[in-house]
Amino acid sequence: MATKRVLIVEDELITAVDLQASLAKLGYDVLAIATSGEEAIGQAAELHPDLVLMDIHLGGEIDGIAAAEAIRADFGVPVVYLTAYSDDETLQRATSTEPFGYLLKPFSERELRTTIEVALYKHGSEMALQANERQLRLYTRRLKILHEIDQAILAARSPEAIAGAALQQIQALMPCQRVSVTALDQNTDRARVLAVLAWEETSFGLGHPSAGQTCQALDGIEPGNVRIIEDLRTVSDVSAAEQSLLSEGIHAYLRVPLLVQGESIGSLHVCSREPGAFDQGSLEIAQEVANSLALAIHHVDLHEQIERRAAELEVRNAELDSFASTVAHDLQNPLGLIVGFASHLEEAWADMAAEEVQKHLGTISHTGSKMDSIIRELLVLAEVRKRDVARVALDMGQIVTNAQELLAHLIQQHQAEISLPDTWPVALGHAPWVEEVWVNYLGNAIKYGGQPPRMELGATVQPEDGMIRFWVRDHGPGISPKDQPRLFTPFTQLNQLRPIGHGLGLSIVRRIVEKLNGQVGVESEGLPGLGSVFSFTLPADSPADPPREGGNR
Numbered sequence: 390m391a392t393k394r395v396l397i398v399e400d401e402l403i404t405a406v407d408l409q410a411s412l413a414k415l416g417y418d419v420l421a422i423a424t425s426g427e428e429a430i431g432q433a434a435e436l437h438p439d440l441v442l443m444d445i446h447l448g449g450e451i452d453g454i455a456a457a458e459a460i461r462a463d464f465g466v467p468v469v470y471l472t473a474y475s476d477d478e479t480l481q482r483a484t485s486t487e488p489f490g491y492l493l494k495p496f497s498e499r500e501l502r503t504t505i506e507v508a509l510y511k512h513g514s515e516m517a518l519q520a521n522e523r524q525l526r527l528y529t530r531r532l533k534i535l536h537e538i539d540q541a542i543l544a545a546r547s548p549e550a551i552a553g554a555a556l557q558q559i560q561a562l563m564p565c566q567r568v569s570v571t572a573l574d575q576n577t578d579r580a581r582v583l584a585v586l587a588w589e590e591t592s593f594g595l596g597h598p599s600a601g602q603t604c605q606a607l608d609g610i611e612p613g614n615v616r617i618i619e620d621l622r623t624v625s626d627v628s629a630a631e632q633s634l635l636s637e638g639i640h641a642y643l644r645v646p647l648l649v650q651g652e653s654i655g656s657l658h659v660c661s662r663e664p665g666a667f668d669q670g671s672l673e674i675a676q677e678v679a680n681s682l683a684l685a686i687h688h689v690d691l692h693e694q695i696e697r698r699a700a701e702l703e704v705r706n707a708e709l710d711s712f713a714s715t716v717a718h719d720l721q722n723p724l725g726l727i728v729g730f731a732s733h734l735e736e737a738w739a740d741m742a743a744e745e746v747q748k749h750l751g752t753i754s755h756t757g758s759k760m761d762s763i764i765r766e767l768l769v770l771a772e773v774r775k776r777d778v779a780r781v782a783l784d785m786g787q788i789v790t791n792a793q794e795l796l797a798h799l800i801q802q803h804q805a806e807i808s809l810p811d812t813w814p815v816a817l818g819h820a821p822w823v824e825e826v827w828v829n830y831l832g833n834a835i836k837y838g839g840q841p842p843r844m845e846l847g848a849t850v851q852p853e854d855g856m857i858r859f860w861v862r863d864h865g866p867g868i869s870p871k872d873q874p875r876l877f878t879p880f881t882q883l884n885q886l887r888p889i890g891h892g893l894g895l896s897i898v899r900r901i902v903e904k905l906n907g908q909v910g911v912e913s914e915g916l917p918g919l920g921s922v923f924s925f926t927l928p929a930d931s932p933a934d935p936p937r938e939g940g941n942r
Contacts, residue, residue, distance in 0.1 A: 393509060396438040397422045398429040398456065399471065400447050404494075408442065408471075415502050426451030433460045440489075440509060445472040445479060458486045467512035469504055539681055548572060548686045552584035555682055560588060562678075563671040565661045567639070570647075570682060572655040583655070583686075616644040617672055620664040634660060641666040645675040647683035654683060723756040730756075758798065778819040780905060782930045785813035785859070788820055789846065792827035799832060804841040807831075814850050816857045816927035822901045823927070829894040830861045830923045838863030838920065850929060856907065860924040869915040877909055898925065 395417050399405035405422045412419050420436045423429040426447050433441060441460055445453040457468040469490035470483050483491065489508035492500060537558055552570035559568045567587040571580035618624055621635040621642060634642060641661040646653040657679045661667065667675075730749045738746055789809065793800065800807070834844045845862040868876070877899040895909075902909050902925045913921035 392416065392418045393439045393505075394418045394420050394436070395505075396420050396429070396432055396436060396441045396466075398424075398426075398441060398443045398447065398453060400424045400444060404444075411498050411501060412442075415498060415505075417505070425449035426453060426456030429453075429456045430459050430463075433464050433466055437464070438466055440505060440512075441466055441468045442505075443468050443470055445470055445483065454482050454486055457483075457488065461486065465516075467508050469508050546689065548689055549583050551682060551685045551689065553586075555678055556584050556586040559586070559659065559678065562674045563659065564663060564666045565659045567660045569658045570655060571658065572686070573653055580656070614646065615672070615676075616642070617667055618642045619667070622664075638662050640664045643667045643671060643675055645672070645679040647679050647686065649683050649687045654686065657682060720760060723759045726756045727753050727760075755798065777904075778822070780817040780819065780928070782815050783818050783820055783823060783927075785816065785823075785848070788824050789813075789827055791824050792831055795824075795828055796831055796835065799835050803835050805835045805838070806841060806843045808843075808845045810847050814848050814857050815930040816848075816859075817930055818905045818907075818927045822905065826898050826901055826925055827861075829898050830925075832894070833923070834861050834863040834865075838865040851926070855929050856926040857929050858924050858926050860922050862920060862922045864920040866917045867913040867915045867919050868911065868921050870913075873911050873913065876911055902926070 395412055397405050397408055397412075397419060399408065399422065402422075402424075405424075409419045409422065420438050421432050423432050424447070426449055429441070429443065429447075430451075432438075441457070443453045443457045447453050447456070451459075453470065453472075457470070460466050461468060467489040468486070469492060470488050471492050471494060472479065472483075473494040480491075489511050490504040492504050496504075556568050556570065559565065565588075567585065569585040570583045572583050573579075574581055618631070618641065620640050621627055621631055622640065624631070627635065631642065639660045639662060641664055643659040645657045645659075647655040647657065657675055659667065659671070659675055730753050734741075734746065734749055741749075786809075793807065799805070831844070835842050838844055843864050847860055847862075849858045849860070851858055877895050899909050906928055907926040910924045910926075911921060912924070913919070
């Protein structure tokens with residue numbers, strides 16, 4: 390236990406020296422002897438004693454009571470009065486200063502020791518009580534602010550709004566000049582800024598930058614571990630991102646992960662220009678805020694997923710309604726033709742010329758092919774909706790050849806001219822599905838690509854996004870700009886475009902291409918003779934390959 394340090398204030402030198410000797414004998418350290426109230430205040434300011442023994446009657450303008458009051462108010466040091474007077478007026482003045490003890494001269498060493506120890510114990514208890522009260526006030530304020538943060542988070546409806554609401558109150562809880570929340574993209578392992586709040590000018594500027602941007606100062610420091618740095622200048626393994634913070638004058642840095650079921654979904658970053666600004670209490674506060682953020686952001690993400698799923702189901706239900714009527718119509722017509730011609734043959738074939746019988750059989754065969762095409766596309770649609778396939782390198786030349794074979798009757802009937810490239814760039818996909826895309830695009834171009842239809846097929850490598858754009862160009866009447874957005878809508882038919890006799894084709898194309906991580910497109914000025922260009926994109930087999938062109942476009 391440390392020796393207690395005492396300041397004696399006594400204007401009678403012999404009394405002061407005797408008192409000093411008694412205190413030394415009792416194990417106390419006497420710092421100094423002051424002989425006036427003014428000197429006592431100065432010594433208390435300089436020496437910071439644990440206790441002051443104060444004679445009430447002192448020479449000078451300030452007596453012991455006034456000096457004790459000043460020392461207690463300015464420095465919080467306990468005072469024990471020493472006096473030979475015990476009149477009511479003196480006691481009343483002394484009591485008003487809330488002394489920690491009162492000794493009447495003469496007194497014994499036992500009385501001296503007892504009074505000093507009681508005074509020190511009382512002062513210690515008082516300091517502990519005040520500290521507890523301060524801690525309670527801080528904790529109450531902290532709970533209030535955390536509750537306000539939780540309420541603001543609950544009222545928000547997006548990850549960006551949730552993060553922004555939380556940051557508004559952070560500075561009231563801990564010393565900082567900038568705070569931010571980042572979300573971790575699980576696919577790229579890069580941080581996306583949800584919200585930033587700065588109270589001093591930084592590279593972010595003041596206030597809130599646009600949500601969604603990636604900040605250099607936050608890239609690369611997103612692991613799911615707590616990181617607390619008292620002073621970035623003293624860290625040997627500082628990252629490039631943390632070096633960027635240091636260049637902005639940030640010295641103290643605190644990062645707490647946003648954890649959901651043990652997995653990091655982002656981080657809370659707190660920055661301060663003051664070294665050592667963050668202690669264990671700051672870490673606890675940051676963790677509480679991070680936990681609230683993680684839970685709220687996770688719930689919003691789940692809610693958005695449910696809404697997206699509900700919207701998808703609603704679209705699918707609407708598609709199924711259209712599907713039922715479209716399929717019934719598109720199968721009923723050819724089926725009626727087949728039944729009609731078959732019945733006529735059954736009743737009158739004996740009286741019919743051979744050429745007429747052959748014509749009727751050809752019609753039945755051709756109509757059956759149409760029904761087969763419809764059923765094949767229905768099977769593809771069902772497979773695309775339910776199945777995930779591995780994407781492999783495609784032999785696009787062979788796939789186009791297969792599509793032409795399926796359309797051989799149509800090509801011959803319309804005397805279609807098809808121009809193909811010498812080589813095709815290699816894309817990734819699923820061959821049976823991509824074949825169906827070409828069948829639909831070529832079938833439309835044959836039927837609506839001019840008289841006779843002339844088509845150019847080709848491919849263009851897009852090195853900027855690692856995709857390959859495959860296209861079919863016809864020379865027909867084109868498609869008006871107002872109708873183009875409706876082309877790939879499920880079961881929508883336009884007067885000038887009816888894919889191979891039914892309304893399924895282009896919606897299937899869209900589903901296939903999107904399932905293979907590509908996009909469909911159409912270009913047309915809607916002017917006769919200028920035709921249309923239908924396209925779809927697929928990922929290139931090797932995005933690093935040099936750009937290659939296929940076709941004549």
